Amino acid sequence: MIRQLLLLLSLLLMAPAWGSSPSPVQRYFQDLRSLRADFIQRVFDERSQLLQSSSGQMLMQRPGKFRWDYQTPTAQVIVADGQRLWAYDVDLAQVTVRKLDQALSATPLALLSGAAPIEDTFTVGVVRNQDGLTWYELTPKQPQPEFRLLRVAFKGDALVSLELEDSLGQRTRLDFQKLERNPTLDPALLKFTTPPNVDVVGDAG
Numbered sequence: 001m002i003r004q005l006l007l008l009l010s011l012l013l014m015a016p017a018w019g020s021s022p023s024p025v026q027r028y029f030q031d032l033r034s035l036r037a038d039f040i041q042r043v044f045d046e047r048s049q050l051l052q053s054s055s056g057q058m059l060m061q062r063p064g065k066f067r068w069d070y071q072t073p074t075a076q077v078i079v080a081d082g083q084r085l086w087a088y089d090v091d092l093a094q095v096t097v098r099k100l101d102q103a104l105s106a107t108p109l110a111l112l113s114g115a116a117p118i119e120d121t122f123t124v125g126v127v128r129n130q131d132g133l134t135w136y137e138l139t140p141k142q143p144q145p146e147f148r149l150l151r152v153a154f155k156g157d158a159l160v161s162l163e164l165e166d167s168l169g170q171r172t173r174l175d176f177q178k179l180e181r182n183p184t185l186d187p188a189l190l191k192f193t194t195p196p197n198v199d200v201v202g203d204a205g
Contacts (some may be wrong), residue, residue, distance in 0.1 A: 026124075039056060040055045042173050043173075044173070066190070074089075079190065079192040081192060098202055124137070137149055147167075149164075161173060
């Protein structure tokens with residue numbers, strides 16, 4: 001679940017340079033500083049059969065900070081403080097810690113956060129208009145081992161969904177509710193404090 005989440009977060013955290021005629025996708029992300037929303041995360045196989053569903057709340061602040069509080073099906077907290085990624089499994093009473101650059105190095109973040117214009121790296125186009133949503137598709141011009149394409153959906157000017165598809169056809173989709181763009185976030189929520197009597201595994205610094 002964390003792996004799939006990191007792949008999708010790469011799109012939220014990207015900071016590319018933009019061309020002279022930006023698309024709605026480009027306009028939305030170029031001034032993005034922070035997000036706050038409820039979310040539903042679902043994973044589908046290549047036949048569009050649901051494999052996994054979870055939900056909770058998220059906070060995101062660029063550069064490199066986010067917090068995801070999963071409430072269902074199990075309680076889990078994932079926090080990136082700009083330096084490290086903390087994953088707390090409440091039921092296991094265990095925290096796993098990794099350096100953030102290592103955790104994200106194999107995701108599209110390295111590709112998406114480059115200095116080159118996004119048009120040099122991706123083909124950006126409208127996928128479809130469905131149920132009042134406009135879907136845009138970002139297809140990498142060079143083959144990538146972790147993903148085949150990224151999709152982003154808007155309702156008017158509002159971001160409502162992100163979807164990642166891997167080379168085997170499996171899709172991970174995030175649907176947002178009550179999304180706030182560029183809210184002021186409490187810095188304390190973007191830091192992780194290890195609860196008492198919890199095992200810590202990894203590089204806690």
